Amino acid sequence: MQASDIPLELDKLTWPEARDAAERGAGILLTVAATEQHGHHLPLGTDAITGQAVALRASVGLDLVVAPVLAYGYRSRPFSGGGQRFPGTTSLRGCTLVNVLTDIVNEFRRTGFRRIALLAHHMENQNFVYEAAYEAVGPEQTDGTRVMIIESPYAEFSPELAAELYPDGPPGRGLDHAAVVETSLMMYLHPELVRTDRMADDAPPRVPRYDMLPIPDGFTSASGVLSQTVTATPEIGHRCFDEITACLHDLLQDGLFSDLESDGNVAGA
Amino acid sequence: MQASDIPLELDKLTWPEARDAAERGAGILLTVAATEQHGHHLPLGTDAITGQAVALRASVGLDLVVAPVLAYGYRSRPFSGGGQRFPGTTSLRGCTLVNVLTDIVNEFRRTGFRRIALLAHHMENQNFVYEAAYEAVGPEQTDGTRVMIIESPYAEFSPELAAELYPDGPPGRGLDHAAVVETSLMMYLHPELVRTDRMADDAPPRVPRYDMLPIPDGFTSASGVLSQTVTATPEIGHRCFDEITACLHDLLQDGLFSDLESDGNVAGA
Amino acid sequence: MQASDIPLELDKLTWPEARDAAERGAGILLTVAATEQHGHHLPLGTDAITGQAVALRASVGLDLVVAPVLAYGYRSRPFSGGGQRFPGTTSLRGCTLVNVLTDIVNEFRRTGFRRIALLAHHMENQNFVYEAAYEAVGPEQTDGTRVMIIESPYAEFSPELAAELYPDGPPGRGLDHAAVVETSLMMYLHPELVRTDRMADDAPPRVPRYDMLPIPDGFTSASGVLSQTVTATPEIGHRCFDEITACLHDLLQDGLFSDLESDGNVAGA
Amino acid sequence: MQASDIPLELDKLTWPEARDAAERGAGILLTVAATEQHGHHLPLGTDAITGQAVALRASVGLDLVVAPVLAYGYRSRPFSGGGQRFPGTTSLRGCTLVNVLTDIVNEFRRTGFRRIALLAHHMENQNFVYEAAYEAVGPEQTDGTRVMIIESPYAEFSPELAAELYPDGPPGRGLDHAAVVETSLMMYLHPELVRTDRMADDAPPRVPRYDMLPIPDGFTSASGVLSQTVTATPEIGHRCFDEITACLHDLLQDGLFSDLESDGNVAGA
Amino acid sequence: MQASDIPLELDKLTWPEARDAAERGAGILLTVAATEQHGHHLPLGTDAITGQAVALRASVGLDLVVAPVLAYGYRSRPFSGGGQRFPGTTSLRGCTLVNVLTDIVNEFRRTGFRRIALLAHHMENQNFVYEAAYEAVGPEQTDGTRVMIIESPYAEFSPELAAELYPDGPPGRGLDHAAVVETSLMMYLHPELVRTDRMADDAPPRVPRYDMLPIPDGFTSASGVLSQTVTATPEIGHRCFDEITACLHDLLQDGLFSDLESDGNVAGA
């Protein structure tokens, strides 16, 4: 295996280099992000920017090619992204997303890649990413391709970091949108893109156990921030980034490069 | 409002009765279930059977019509249903499911219903159900239709019941498949369909934080049961059913019949 | 072959039982019905209710698994179902129906079934059911799968019964909708669902040799009943049911279990 | 109204002439045919050739524009066209056909036509043609467009002609494929395209009440002719043509130019 | 090889003749045309009429079957056909066209043809025709099928003819629509369809290097003619036809019947 400290980006490789990577058994990783509102203080590209940064760092030390990020993802939902009434959010229909990803996975295989990872770096992409992988390769082994689907990639943070992030406990699934973790990550990675003067805590007036369409007025916050934000700092962002990328690195090592078939029993047999 | 102790089932109404229900403002509820393996002891129809039973009971006391259950849902995934390698599991592609539900919601509206609820009684239907509602009605209000999307309907169980169900703590998201809750529910609702002699605890050899396709042998249990099962009893099923349906009843009351627009702020304004 | 008096229902089987049925060569039968107006006296579920009852009875004595009925079918047409202007009728687009059925047939094959029957128990499903089978298996033999498409399943009734049903001769193709046969069947199978006080003959003002969209006012009856109804009785329903299910039983025996290739010549050779 | 003895063909009109026709209320007629085997003696284009001839003749005396025939239709079925195993048969998938026709109807409306007729001159196009019209205009009136769907256009032949055509009675639905009527029509319209030396009666070995895919060898005739043929003559063809076109003429007059709304009651009201 | 002076038209062949042609290695040619405005003097069918005439003549001396022309193509664009605001223009959506052509190519292969040519005789069909061929056969050789895609088929005219056609130089890509070449061709092939009294030069007020939707008023000519027309004559049409068909004949000979694999190097190797 040939890995390096400098992650290989598909768009910077020539075609013979991409072919050689595939032939020697390198993996390929696609980040499936979104263009989505992130409050008054974070840019619309937050998911794509942080997602690709995470992907590149997590790949260090693995024989992995990182494909151009898909900056357009599934529609935002009220309790994980504020929902599709915010201007600026620019989304794909579910079936469009499935088709885009199916095509891309098929093309990775045409190039010769057999270790493929899809990283959903936008909660709403869940299931659509899985479906695309299913459409491309199905449930039964054929040519040795494996498609790894990472839809909730991050480790639980370490107890120390979690305590600092959420002194009152985590805000609930999806509600960390545009909040302390994402803000801290952006402050660490791209401080010039954070409007720190406009950081403010916010929350949806109510968070029922259901969704509703058309989106009722009270089902999201006015700012698009879904929980506490003002405690964000670059230092916290640094620590989050390190924990997240270390976790993802291990997942990728395990999913793409371990010997999967030897450790279990046979489903449905 | 006109509600009754006997839930109205769409397939048992004549068309003038359906028209009248829609005209007086009744809601309509569609259970989106699955035909999916549930181990050696539960039948393939478990999701549809328990889902529709829950829907009917939860509707008591509400002015709600219950539509014929959709017994075919999205593909099973390894860590929430064993995955698509088990014989008997009979699933739809993601975009097929989106289209079926979009069509049905549009037809409910053609009939005149403006209060529509979609109950995803199969975890993998998540997001596809939401997308169908979005395709049908979009994000902005037009004719007063509201589509309620219930994708994780159940309340946290009461502490007493939870302690009894999971003495060692809950098994993790999705892993209660074909396990103590579903088995108990079926023992309560349809004891004749439970092969009690074949009940056995089981678990996937490993539960990584990612999915993989094609499905590796070790990514599910051999039986299709994903956690502890043998403690199931009809009495527990009875208590689960009561807590679940009470919770869903309140959700439906809140989502379909409350005044949504008056309680919040305006998204993206 | 292993057949029984108690038809096997897919949703009541465990996955190992479904696998075993497929492995020993059992067939599988899917009823493709509709949710459609049936006048002021019959419920919207008439096609699904009678269709599945017919399927279950006709399967007695055959090694056949009966799948959950598909309660949503193609759109109603004026001269065979009253057309898509009646409230309550809840239909799928043609291509949605094709895709649902294609998916289900493919899943039956994944489970291992090679003898598959699709019973269109709603006249308008015609051609869409055939197309789905074609999309799934194509025209040329590969793995021994046979998909039987039953779009007009019923035998001519016996002369005695026909004379009793239609003293003035049959009403014309499609026009027996919600009329004497369906009403009698429901009176026999589910008398509690027939509003006998609202039974009345009716007919479209005109029945031209063409269809029209949007549907003109005069192209259907006001009630949704398309011909004579009031002569219906449970006894007639009983006799219809017996003749229909005997006929279907023979068709299924012939189509799924006979040796098809030995009796003919080669198309296009 | 402006009608003439020379039917107007869309492909021979200039755009201002097409616009003027639409503006004055002319209708437009599209023949939806097929490229399909018609035995050893008739050409693959029989449906398109006779269909368009019928359309043009039936239009004489009506203010009707005839669009270019669609020569590719839905797949052939064994008992109405021999099925999709014959070489030369060149068909569209069902959903492709629906989309083609939906697009064309929408374009007719963009041009300004409000009286649109679709003539399915290939039995298997049935339902797909209706669905396309539904997708284009739906069930409820909006801008005055009417789409007439003619799926089984021909009158019963006169008793004299019928007796001559079928001395032993008609061969059953669909089985007149490539047989006495079509052969006679082609002998009358295009004698140079009929291989009279290869005319021969034929029939499928069996005609069960169901279809099967893949197509069993015995489910069609070897030649593709489905019933008696050798009695065909140009004179019979002439008489068939006259009866058919007179009937279609009256249908078109009735469907496109009569006052539909004044003659009936209101569906679902 | 068996070729003749009389081109073989698929719709005039019987199925055994089509089978025999495919078996002996004949090619098949489909003209993909349009129904599109061609000014005040040429009919809407100009692309289909001239395209099929060219196809038939170019096939003389080759073993080629000519399929029924597809008279409906992709939407007209302002600078190559006047755009989709002219009445009479009757077009397909891009994906509909791709699907129609994919289906037809697949059916040609089912019949046994391995030499398939698609002639885009409407500039806007470009890329959609290629995509259909790709969807049908893909990039890598399998069963010896070759699909030739001819999207800009015509040779440069001879210097003498070009000088006569365009004394001031050619009008620019696409702008010869409904102008001197097409008019001359129609005067030669179908003089009865040319309204010579309405021939007039015309041109879009502006021809920017971009397109715009919705189509601005100034982006096409009022008549639909896009450049100089009045110099058209039947004699010029004759010479154009001879040069065009000779060129296309050579292309077809080269593309369908030459030994392609022996003359080059291996892409991406």
Add this chain to the structure above:
Amino acid sequence: MQASDIPLELDKLTWPEARDAAERGAGILLTVAATEQHGHHLPLGTDAITGQAVALRASVGLDLVVAPVLAYGYRSRPFSGGGQRFPGTTSLRGCTLVNVLTDIVNEFRRTGFRRIALLAHHMENQNFVYEAAYEAVGPEQTDGTRVMIIESPYAEFSPELAAELYPDGPPGRGLDHAAVVETSLMMYLHPELVRTDRMADDAPPRVPRYDMLPIPDGFTSASGVLSQTVTATPEIGHRCFDEITACLHDLLQDGLFSDLESDGNVAGA
């Protein structure tokens, strides 16, 4: 109008900033690029990298927001990109691309943008980009939206530059792929991504007037370079960049911000 020297990038804006830009009438520009082989010396991302650089520079001085580049485009074709047999090329199906772009244009409109530009920076995207715009907004004006489609954006180079680039004349449409212009641009913009030691002239063995699928070996060059390359320099790249961006700037100014309706006549009127 509010324009600036620093182009606004959508992914760096917050949602209120995107909303404000749309409200004040700013335009939005999406580059539709590709991931495609560019010989042994240029990276796979050449189209996306140079396309977005061109878009950003051309926007200087206009009130324009630049959206995240779409790095995946339509399939490569042999004579404009080497074709879909090169490893590394990662493409979308035609209909997938149409759907992605339709969705994005619809979302731009939801945000409030009414001046939308699509820049096809990959020759094969042609027509698919137009079709997406058509699907989104259609031919007739409604809400004032204009979608500008730029499929061949570049001006003719100045005579001096053209003479230097192509001493022997331009190589023909599409054949400048991975050749002197693209190489020079990359040497100017991203010299670190050009493998200058592997620059070499190359050309397809033959360039017939047609395409072929599957792709014959001789239909592209071995390297993927389609014409002369070795004369490329950063200085030429600088001059190309300046001419290209000046031209595109003027196009954008004209197409998005001029008063289109006042300068022409009415199509089809």
